Every structure is written in structure tokens, then in C-alpha cells.
Amino acid sequence: MLHRVGHEGGRIPVISIASRIGRGRFSRMLRNFCMASAGCLVLGMSAAQTTGPNCSRTYSLALHDHGLLYSSSTDTGIDKDFSEELMRRSGCKIAVSLMSRARIWQLIQSGGLDFSLSGIANRERLHFASFAWYFSNKYYLLVRKDAGMRQLADFESDNGFHVGVIRSFRYSRSANHLIDKLTADNRVIQAGGLDPLYQALLSNRIQGMIMEPFDYPVVEEKQIRDVTRIIEFNDPPVPHGLIMSNKSLPAEEREKWRVLVETMRADGTVRHIFEKYFPPSLAASMVEFRAEP
């Protein structure tokens, strides 16, 4: 049974999407298998782990402002905690900065950035990045009540329905399909961050936006919650993980970092971090996922 992997990354030309899917699946399977075997090895080796990542240099890690994952105004978030944990565990110096998500992907690809967090993989991204999953979640469509939409199919058909996304974001399969379709119809407004999207949603410039669980706090604000409804995408949860640049990090280093992440998951550190922000059940559901997607 194939586990669908959402696509996150740059805008993909529509023409070539068909060819990509097939290729993606095969390489994905291959990759998954490799990762599974590697993971097993790692798990086996985790107990006897003696060497950690090479800390000879300062690594760069970029965060992006995205709800509970990280809020620049409060300088807090799951990802920030996670990055600090990484620093602590690895013993390496990691310089954390704030960037737009788009820029993060650009620099990961070019090798100008070593790490980022909570990224989802797709075929294109797998060319230049490696991942170490630490949580998964479903995607939702936050939609205005007065848009009159009840099902996902309605959004596609209604020409007046505009949706807002963050530049370079990819989501789960159905969400991607919806976004791609609406993009083709010129009904997608991009943004550099969530805040303008909320504003736009409130002012009915857009009627919907994709959201994830860590957007809840903002969404829970009365203003937004009153005028909106959440519709779940009928896709399985998408794993998110540590993004490692293939260009800047050699494979064995990446493996070490992945082991590190696995350790953090295994010993409940990740869950602990999540529980700081989410209700325990939700945290559990996000953190507990099948190891290999």
C-alpha cells in the first residue's frame, strides 16, 4: 500500500506533473526502502551510538514564521525548541535565523543553509534535501462560512472562491490538487507568511486557506473562528521533518543527524516538545506516526 507523500516546494509546472508522479513513486519506494533499512540499522546502532555529528563548524538552521512552529513576535515555537534540542544533543553550534519559507528552500537547495525544520518531502525536494521525520499531521482547509462551501468539490467549481497559500508551500495530495487547480484558474493568492493571509481571509479577499494543526492558536482567535469553518482534507497525515541540505551536508553526516532525530523521537523528547503546545492527545497523534512513510 502506497503511502502518499505530499509535495512541498516550489511551484511545479503543470505540464510535467504527470511524469513526475510516476518517477516519484518509484524513487520514493526505493528511498523508503533505503530509509527503512537505514533506519533499522540506525535503530540497531542507536544503542551503540558513540559518534555524533561532526561539530567542527557552525551549522545554519533557518526557521520560518508559522504559527506554533515558530512565532517571530514571541520568538517561541515547536521548531525553536526542536532546534535548541538539536543543538544540545549534537553539541554542535547551530546558528538559527528567520527566513521566509521560500528562501529557506532556495538556500537548502543551493547549500547556503544546512538545516530547516518541519518540512515535507516531495520528489523535487528529495533531489536536494534529506529529511528526518519527527511529526505528521493532516491538512485542513480553513474556509469562510459565508463562502457557502460544504465540500471540497465546491471550491473547485465556484469561480469566486479564492484561496491563499504561502509561497513554496506544498501540502497533502488533495490539498495540492485543489491548490494546483485553483492556481491554474488564477484563484490562488500567495503570501510570504500566514499573517497577511489571515488578514485577507478576514477581509474576504480570500475565502480559504490551507492550515495545519499548528495554526490552531491563531485560528482559535475569536475573529477568525467566528467567520470560518474547517474542512479536513481526506488524506493521510503527512510527515514533517528536519530538512538537511544534500549539498552542504555529506551523506554520513545527514545519517548522523537523522539518527539524532530518531533518538529524540524515541525517547519522547519530541512528544514532550509538542505537548507544550498541543493537547496531549493531539500531540500524540502528531508525533506517533509510522516511522517510515
Add this chain to the structure above:
Amino acid sequence: MKRIRQLLLPLAILLAGLSVTWLAWDHEREVSEKALRAQFDFSLREAVSRVEQRVAGYEQILRGVQGLFAATGKLDRTALRNYIAPLNLDANYSGVQAIGAEEWVPAADKNSHVAAMHHAGFTDYTIRPAGDRTAYAPIIMREPYVGRNRTSFGFDPWSEESRRQTMEKARDSGMPAISGKVMLDLDRESSAPASFVMYLPVYARGLAPATIAERRASLIGWVHASFRMSDVIASLYGEQPQGVTYAIYDGVELSPQTLLYRSMDADEAPHKASISATEYLVVAGHNWMLKMDAHDDFKARFSRNAELQTALTGIGLSLLLASLAWALSTSRRRALQLANQMTSELRSSEEQFRAIADSTINWEVWWGLNGRPRWINPSVFEYTGYTVEECMVMPDLLQKLVHPEDLARVVPELDKGLQGKRGGDLEFRCVRKDGSMFWLSISWAPTHDLNNAFTGFRTSGRDITERKLAEAELRIAAVAFDSLEGMMVTDADSKILRVNQAFTEITGYSPTEVIGKTPRMLRSDRHSPAFHRAIWESVRHSGGWQGEIWNRRKNGKVYPEWLTISAVKSDDGAVTNYVGTHHDITERKIAEERIKELAFFDALTRLPNRTLLLDRLKQAIASSARNQTCSALLFIDLDHFKTLNDTLGHDKGDLLLKQVAQRLALSVRNSDTVSRVGGDEFVVVLEELHQNPDEAAIQTKLIGEKILGVLDSPYQLAEVEYRSTASVGATVFQGRQYSIDELLKQADLAMYKSKEMGRNSLRFFDPAMQTAVLERAALEAGLRKAIDAGQLVLHYQAQVMLDGRVTGAEVLVRWQDPQRGMVPPAEFIPLAEETGLILALGNWVLHTACTQLARWAMRPETAHLTIAVNVSAQQFREADFVETVCATLTSTGADPRRLKLELTESLLVDNVEDIILKMHALQEQGVEFSLDDFGIGYSSLSYLKRLPLNQLKIDQSFVRDVLVDPNDASIAKTIVALAQSLGLGVIAEGVETDAQRRFLADAGCHAYQGYFFCRPLPVEGFEKYAQAFDSIDTLE
């Protein structure tokens, strides 16, 4: 239908092509759109990226400044100046209007702050807006200190709401924060450009506050950079992107108030943007909205613009393919059309002639220089039965159509046409497809093309068959006119127009004498006017008349002619001429007379023949009955006429008859009729005799004897003088006593009687004669029956030799009639000879004799016996006589050598050769011949030498008187000697006495037959005699 089918394929191709084109166009359009969109998105992303990076760049500047102040912990103006100056803000960081700092002045520190400022040299420094607030954050420095930046310090952004919020945000987060759209303090004009300010907090030296509270506590001020949006954007691009306009709005609302920047083209952009997009930027925690519109320029620049080309190409190709397919499918038709067009152009000059030629009934042929027909008009079919197509493919048209006999004449003439000469009136025969013939008259002329070059010649022909026929008929008529019949042509008024040579010959009139006159001049008086009128009535009524007419010749002679008059009518039925043909039928009339004569007259004697006789006789009877006068019928038979014929010849016989006829004709009166009814029989009818039969008889007798006397005179038959007599039989009748047949019979009988009485006499019919005739007839019938009924019986008269030994017998037939008794042979033999019964009789005799021979042959004592059979001349003359005898011998099984046939001398009169042949034939079989009655007939001694005889029989007349008459004795002796010398056997007949026998024996005749020895006996008697004689012989 074909046209539709022809259309189908191109149509299908067109549809397919158009479909593909549409698909390609649609695809191209999509791709183009997507490419354009992608290009647009790229532009958008690029713009966003540039803005973000620029702002990030600005952040770095401020951080530098922040670091500068944080390092000293003081907001040092000089340090700022020194820091800013080398940055070369204008060039490197255009867009930055000014970089400055605000000092955090809580209310309590206000006065000291102002005093410090005054102290620093800014004497008129005040915090603006004036007033007491809880805190102040006045601008205390601004670099580069040029231009507007020299506006006095002291403006307190903390007093302005949006700035304040921004400053608070920056203070609390420690991160740069951007304000919304503001009007810079240094811009005092109302139409200041849109600007924003970025603030970065400066905390007390050495402190890195981590919480909000710490940050607030350690705040000493801010550094800020102020930007004019237009300058910022201007610094982003070296040149404006083509075809896109964009606007940046503060926040997420699109309104004139929030507009930060609009690219210049947007002012004059009334036309709708083709692509537009909006993106929200988050710069330093602040939301901007970038709205980008692509216009036609953009589309023109980046659009692939290929869809139109694709569509056009596709449509073009489809049309091309479709038209190609259409062209291919109709190529043939079009090729034909083209060919037709070409040929029609080629023949344009001939079309005029053709139009005329086609409509003519003439047969037109256009010949090419190669002597072959180039074109033939459709009339050829009516003329010849061949269609145009058939004619065109003929290898040699002339040879096929022109009559072979005329071909040699026609070809050279047409060759002249090939040389460019004109010609005409060439008449010749043509042969149609069905073999029939017609006459054609052609004329020909050369033909030229548009450039007057000689291209051949054309012939135009007319059917002149009728004319030729008419000519032929005229010739025939002309010839016919000169026939042997006299012909006369008159006009409708019967005026003679023309006569032929024969006319002149018959009538004696020359043409000049009759032309202009009417046929009336030929009329004779023989016919009544009514007759002539009737003729003309018939001509007028039925167009002609035919018949016999007596006309008058020029010399006055009237002659009979057979005249035919025909009326000649013109086509409309009116009579134009009369044609009369006649021929002289004088000769015919004479011939008719002759025929009539022949029908009724004997050719030789010119006397009435039997037919006319009967007619005359009938008239005589009728006249006799009418007038009660008697008439007589005389049968005159020339005596011995047959002998004359045989001896002197038929021509003499004819002469005799003619002379007899003449004499007879002279001997009777005019009212009497002399006729010839047979070979030598004449019949005379005497009419208007006395009414008294006896007197009439006397008259008849006188006339009859006169006739006898006349006929008795000698005749001069050419060189021969001849005397002939006649036997006349007469019968007198009155009225219708007897029928014609009876009368004839009576006269005939009388004539026979006359013959019997000695000839040369006249006998009247006696009823008693009838009886004799009847009796004779009865006898004849009886004889006929007798032959079949076996009433005949053979008697055998022994023929003995020497001493009386019986050598054989002569058979004599006897008739044992039950009624009459034994009829003597003298009675029935002549009758048999006359009636021809002798043949049957003779055959019966022969058969019976042979049968007896066969019987005798079986007994040794009789086996040697011969039988002599009398053969009549009639019998012998039969053509199959030999075969009959042989057949009889074979069927009976008799030995031919025992058979003797006795011939009489009368047989030898005629056709001896035939007789000799037959005798030889039978002699070869072994049959012997003896000549009976030798010496008394016409026997010529030369016959004896020629005929293959075996024996001579001395006639009994000689034998009877052999002792008495020395002549007979001599003769008998001579006969014997003759026989002996010729090597023939001899037998004497009628030996009645022994003395006779002895005499004969002395003479040398040793065979005898007669009563002395034996009378004719039936076979039993004979056999007895034969045996007795033998026995007696032995006894002696």
C-alpha cells in the same frame, strides 16, 4: 452521388486536420497560457524576492547601526555620521531616505533631554508635537544630513499611533519592524510620496534581553531608516519590467490610502490586465501586498504566441491536405476537363464549321495530312450504318466503305485533296455495314488552321443513290422503249408525244406523222364507239386497260393487236401521261387458230380428229332428231395399212393417209364430216339423208361405194405407186336411236365384218354382228378365265424318229371349257394373240411343259423325251422372254436340253437382231429351237444362216401333197437337203400315211409328226403310246 463520394474523403481529411489543429491550438494555447503564467509567476516571484531581499538588506544596515549604538550604549550622532557616510546610501542603498535614531525619553527625562539637545547645538530643538505624554521618542539624528534630511529633529514618532505600534513591536521582539504607510516628518507637503519606516530597538550596552520585560527595561532608543517607496522600487530594477505594472499596498487592503507604490505605466493603463496576481509580503513582520498586472506588452514579449501560428498552420495544412485529397479524387475529372478545355481550344476554329457540318445531312469527313480521318460527322451512321467511333478506329476507312470496284477511281481523287486541291462531283458506290450499297457524290476542299497552315482536307458527301436509280431507270426506260412492242406516250389529253421504232413497224406510221395527233387515227371500224368509250372509262377509272383491239395500219390493213394502256400519274395523283403498248397479234391469232385446229384436227391430215368428230356426231344426232332426217356413220379402214407402213416406211404411210384424207374430203358433201380417228381409220358422218331409213341406206351405199372407188385408185407416194383398198363399215341412224358410242361400235363392227368378208367392200351393220362380237367378247373372257381356272390342258403329239421311236412330243393347248366344251385352238389362239392373252397362255404352256419334263426326267424310260413348245411372236418379242424361260426351267427343274421352242416365220419379220440374241441366250442353256411352218411364210433364207436354229419343221401343207404334187415333193426334198446342208435337224409335220413317211425317209427326213403315228393326246395317252411303241419296237 459520385460527386458526394468524391467530397467525402477530402472532407474527412479536412475534418481530421481541423480537429488535430484545434487540439494542437488548444494545447498550444494552454501551454502558452501556462508558459505566460509561469513567466508571470516568475516575474512576480522575482519582484517579491527582490523586495524581500532589499528589505532584508535594509535590516542589515539598521542592525549595523544598532550594533554601532549598542556597542557604545549611546546614541552618538557623530558615530552615526561616520558610519553612514561611507555607506554611500544614495548609490548603494538607494531607497533609504534617511537613517536616524530616536531616543527613548520617558516623561521624566524630557526636560533634561531637551536641555541636552540644546547643549549639543540644536538650539531650537523641541519635541514635536508639543505636549505632555507619558513617554517620548524624538528623532535626534538623521543622516545623511543633506537636503530634506536637514529638517529639524525633534519629531516624536511615539506620538503617532502607527509608528508607535511599530516601535513597540520592535522593542518587544528585538527584531526590525516596519511601519505602515506614513508621511515622513521631513516631508511637509501634502503630496508627499508614500513612505515607511523601519525601526530597530537599541538596548543598553552589553545587555541581550531575552524577554519582553527585559527588553522594555533596557531600551535606550531606536534606530530607524525611512524609505520612500518609489525610491525603493526604483532601486530594485535597473529598468522596468516590460509589460507588467505593479502596485504595492500597505497591508492586505487594496485601496488608494494603502497604496505605497504604483509602477508608472499603471497610470495610463485603461485596458484590462490579462494576468494579474497578488502576493502578500511579510517584511519585517509587516504585511505588504504586491499586485502585479501583465499587459499586452508582457504577453507580446513573453507569450509564445504560437497558438495563432499553430492554428493557422494547422488550418492551412488541413485545407491543403483536404484540397489535395479533393484534387486527387477529382484529378482525373479535372484532367479530363483540362484536356477537354485544351482540345476545345485547339478546335475552336473548327467549331464553326462543325456546327454547320453536324447539322447537315451531308456526310462530312475531315481528313488529316496523314490521310486518315480526323473527324467524322454523325451523319455517317445514317449513311453507312457505322458509328463515328467505329469509323475512327478503322485502319483504312476508304477501303472499308468504298465499293472495291470504285476504289481505284476514288483514291487518286482524294489524294488530290491531300495535296490541297479542291474537287467535287466524284460519284462512287459505298458499301454499308450490312453489305448494302449506295451511291455517294462527294466534293472536297482543303482545310487550314488558325495560322492558315494546311492541315488536311474535308470531304462532303451526298447520297445520290436515288438519282442513280432514277438514271438507271431512265436508261432502262429508254431501252425498254425501244422494245419490240409498239409504244406510244401521250400527254393527259391523249396527244401523242412519243412513239418508238416498233410502233412504226407495226402501224406503218413514222413518229413525225403521229406526234401531236391522237390514237384515234389508228382506229378501225371493227369496234363500236361504245367499245372505245369503255376502254377510256377503264383507263380513267382503274389507271389502265388491256385487251384485243383491231386497228388499222397506215396501208389500210386492219390487224389485231394486244393493247395495254397505262396512266402515268405524278406524285400528287394527277395524270400526266398515258402510255400505250401494243403488239401485233395477227400471228398469234393465226397460232390460236392452229391450236384450235390441233385441238380438234388431226395434225397430219388436217381432218377433224376424234374430239371434233364426237362433237359433230352429237350435232348430227341432234340435227337428225330435230329434222327427222337420217344420218349415217361410215368407218373406213385402210386395208393392210400396217403392212405398207412396215414395208415402205412410215413416211409413205403418212403420205398415203394424207392423200386418202384428201380423197375422202372430196367425196363427201359440205354438210358431211370426214375425220381421222385412228392410225388408218377414218370416220365419215353423213347428214341430212332421206327421212326414210331404207332410202337413207341406199344413199349411204352409193356414197360408200363411191368412196371405195375413189380410194381404190392408185396413189403416188413420192416415187412409189401404190394401190390400196379400204374396208368400210356403215350404220344408219335416225334421231336419238342409239348413243354415240353404240353408233361407233356398230360402224366399227360393220367395218370388221367387211374386213372379214374380204376387204375392199362395204358392209352395213347387222345386229347379228353384235352377237358375234358379243360372243367374241365372251370367248375372250372365257379364255382369260380358262388360263387361270385350269381349263386348259396340254395335248401331246408324238414326234417320232425313223422307226417310230418316240423322241418327244409337241404340245398343243386345248381348251376344255365347261360350257362350250372343247374349244378348238383355231378359235381361241387368234383371239389370244389379238387380246394379248397369248402371253399368259404361252407362259402357262411353257410352265406345264417344263413341269412335265421334270416329271419325265425322274423316270428312266421317259427321261429322254423332249417337248416342243410353240412360242408366239408376241411371246418371243417380250423383253424378258429369256428370263421367263430360264425362270420356268429353274422353278420346274426341267432339263433345258429337253425343251424345244418352235418359232414361226412370222416372228422373223422384225428386229431379227433381238431375236438372235435371245435365241443364243437360251441356246446356251441348252434349249433348242425349231422353225415351224417352214416354207409358207416370209422366211428369208438368209435368216436360216443367222438364226441359231436346231431344226426345221416341214409344213404339213407340203407333206400332205408330197405324193401327189411334185412341187410339194420337190420342196420337201429341198427343205430336207437344205436342212442337212445347214446342219439343221428336220422334221415333217402332218405325216398321215406310211407312204408319206417312206417318201420322206427316202428324202432324208427321219423325224415325223402326224396322225399316222399319233394324234395329240393327253399326257397319259401319250405316255402310254410312247411306252407301247417302245415295247413294240423291242418286240420287232
